[in-house]
Amino acid sequence: MPDVDVLVVGAGPAGAVAACQAKRAAPELDVVLLERDRAVGAPVRCAEGVGDAGLREFANPDGADWVSRKITDVIFEAPDDTQVVLAGSGVGWILDRTRFDAFLAAQAAAEGAAVLVGTEATAMARNGDGRWHVRVKQRGTEEIYRARMVIGADGVETMVGRWAGLETRVPARDMESCAQYVLQGIDFNPDAIYLQFSHAIAPGGYAWIFPKGVGVANVGLGLVALKTDGRNARQYLDAWIDRRFPTGARTGYTVGGVIVHTTIKKTYTDGVLVAGDAAHMINPLSGGGITNAMKAGRLAGCTAAAAIRGNDTSERRLSAYHNAWMDMLGEDHLKYYRIKQALEHMDDAFLNSLARTVNKIEPSKRTIGRVFTKALIKHPQLIPVAARFFV
């Protein structure tokens, strides 16, 4: 029965950073990072876009082999294909998640964490000895790991949270069903990400084009099933691509869920922390989760290390993790969620008219402030949306 100090379940961005930080904060601890799949980073279930500032807190993208493409422009598209170009609106990156996740896991390993691939946690229970006993399966063998701290970074399935008795379920209205192809041989601006908002194309979500290179992109969409006409996400995506990129070669395909809710009410209990998608730490407006996950992983790793050093892994002590997260980003997500709810009432005709309003502003003067002001003057129905940002 292996005895470990910190057992991290899931080697995505949250788990890899958590393992790395725990070991860095307390090198004397035994830290083990489990990955269920045979390779860290695969299969990719992600559009792979990330903002520059958040990424740089953890890694330098300049010249890195885990970057697919640098992005400088954002192009919003209305339902009628009217484009609103925000040129030079900020820098972002499209990652190569198979390499990026492996890079983060390698950093954890370099700090001294043990990384185990093809190794799946299948159950856990709190034992009388104050440790979590975690059942771990690897290549047909089964072992019970005894852990002082378990960090659940197991993504949308969030089984660690469930086993620990935390409420991790998601209402159907807050689950985005996503499908995505890697499309080759298509024509678009490779320095821009495209986001198209339309109830007909992606009800309750949006469709995206995220460049991986010239002529190659992640092309996908997310929708809320409750708002559809009965087709699934893949069928909506096929219809959009047939119209938009009829000659594109579909060389890759992925599906998955993005939880567009707010952080779970309680992300901790005795000896357990939950981080990243598993704790619903996703920007509910954008669906972005990579930097959120890394920031939560950093907090979780440091909190776990300090708790073990202080010989107190009680939920009273671990509540500091939750509070720090809420102060850092969790409270913002509550605001974004309220805005998302208000925007749900805007129909396609309104979105078309909003795009034309914004396009009346000269592109070089298209600051967020001006767009915001002009939109509010021309479209008073947005005022309640704006108001929600401040309540």
Add this chain to the structure above:
Amino acid sequence: MRRVTPDTIAVVDLAVCDRCGLCLPLCPPEAIHLELNVLTVDAATCTGCEKCVAPCPVGALAMIPLVPSPHPESLVNA
């Protein structure tokens, strides 16, 4: 909790399922499991609420009629 045996329960078509795990947190009674790359719906726990069916991005989940039991006793626990 009062649990009435449902008329239909969810089943997964493993030839279609992509193992993305989206349906797990949607299931109110936590009847769906993903272990060793196989998704299963626990027929004894499924309440037939259907919340997992439409959100599946590939349509791998469907409802099927639950065959009536020849021994209907103890199906309803007050």
